[in-house]
Amino acid sequence: MKKSLLIAKRRPETFGSEKARVIAKPFIPGPEQRFRNIINRVLNLPEDRAFSLLEEIMKNFAYRHKNFEEILRRHFREIAHHLPGDLTLTPERELLLGAYFTHEYSVESAALFNPSIVLHPDQSGLKPGQSRFIMSVRATGEGHISSIEFRSGIIDESNDLWFDPTSRYLETPEIIKNPAFDKRLFSIKLCDIGVSREMSGQILDRLPPSFAYNDLDLVIASLTDQGEIPETLRCEAVESMIWLAKSNYELRFSSNCCVSERVIFPVAENESKGIEDARFVRFNHDEGGVTYYATYTAFNGCRILPQLIETRDFQTFRMITLSGRAVQNKGMALFPRRVGGKYVMLSRQDGENIFIMHSDSPYYWDRAEMIQGPVFPWEFIQVGNCGSPIETEAGWLVLTHGVGPMREYRIGVCLLDLDDPTRVTGRLDEPILVANEREREGYVPNVVYTCGGLIHNNELIMPYAMSDTATGIATVPLPALLEHLTGKSD
DSSP: OBOOOOOOEEEEEEEOOOTTOEEEEEOOOSSHHHHHHHHHHHHTSOHHHHHHHHHHHHHHHGGGSTTHHHHHHHHHHHHGGGSOTTOOOOHHHHHHHHHHTEEEEETTSSEEEEEEEEEOSOOTTOOTTOEEEEEEEEEEOGGGOEEEEEEEEEEOTTOOEEEOOOOSOOBOOEEEOOOEEEHHHHHHHHHHTTOOHHHHHHHHTTSOSEEEHHHHHHHHHHHHHTTOSOHHHIIIIIHHHHHHHHTOEEEEOOTTOOGGGBEEOOOSGGGTTEEEEEEEEEEEOTTSOEEEEEEEEEEOSSOEEEEEEEESSSSEEEEEEOBSTTOOSSOOEEOSSOBTTBEEEEEOSSSSSEEEEEESBTTBOOOOEEEEOOOSGGGSSEEEEOSSOEEETTEEEEEEEEEOGGGOEEEEEEEEOSSOTTSEEEEBSSOSBOOOHHHHOSSSSSBEEOSOOEEETTEEEEEEEETTTEEEEEEEEHHHHHHHHHSOOO
8 A cells, every 4th residue: 555645636627517508308297187188278279379379489498409399399299199089280289289298407407527538439630649538427407317418628738628618508319219138138137136037937938039129018918918927927027027128228319419419318217316427438349449338327216226328429329237146336337448358347336345347248247356445544434436447557547436534535546457457556545636625515515526537648637526516627647646556666
């Protein structure tokens, strides 16, 4: 354990919430009869009154959204099946009905925090020494519902960060609800959540090794129609299978949507109260090519579910449920490449210590071993990772968080062996970042936290959250950091 007096240098860039950045969501006011009551009231409006209402709505809200009319049309289509008979409506009346079933949500009205940073997929057109980056942030709005937003920019040859302008608008993606499932992993996850193979087998045995949500739906419908699924099985197994399948989906943003306009807002029931603490990593495959993964915590108000995001371009995203006995708790972080032919992940099995896991698949994790626990007073309550390990010549650099007295979160560093990351080869006995007086006040006081940094031009670039409210940037010279960790100077 290496004595540390090394302190990260804070940069002037800070990011706070912008309440004016809103999305237009479907508004579900209640049961079907209430739908019908609202629809009937709108249908009974005189034509001139309906037109003037729509005109007022467009004046007050159209400038706040891109493609506002298309949003209203889409929301109208979602409630059109409640309309009476073969009624034909004017386009204006359809837009008006769409507006009654739409509401705005300010995704970052409460906070913008817990960032991670990775190199952008597009590194073209840059000067020598420059890199383009994408930074993810956790945005929190009304009801403490969390989503994922993005920022982009360039780190120049002097390691100055130049952020692209943040758009006034936000855009939610197209939701693709029919992804493919691996039957073996799907079966394992069902066991993880308490559904026995005996109960699920009746349905899974009729599905191919790789199946889609629609395939599952058809098998369930067929067996139900034939009376082969008893009521107890339907309640205990079928609902769990549908819940799990709906937790896996794909998202696609339009090609003309800039990075800062993209927001991943909760879609599935398991994440209805938030998508928390995404830790993005740029993963390099052995055979060449790059995939961006992010572990995150889905929260429905009662329980958490560790999930994985997969993307190559930050335009199309796959949301995947992780499987295996070691998939539990928060704070999972994937290494940026295989080590010894295995995928490797840091995790927090018990809420107190750092664990490490190895697997043949990024989606299945069965065993974990503890590699680091609390040692120093500033981490006596809990120690955990702060994002994916970063590869250096000296070893895997891991940003950690420690929780000490007064539930104060501080950021520390440790070093893992490159070939055997179960070995901790260096560890600072003091944190490199502690909340200062300006950073102490916020949604959750006395917290500095990060979900991942990167190394650029021999410097650690570390975006970090300030008391779960705003985001800043800190840097540490890599040579000095490694010298503190290894006790060796160049």
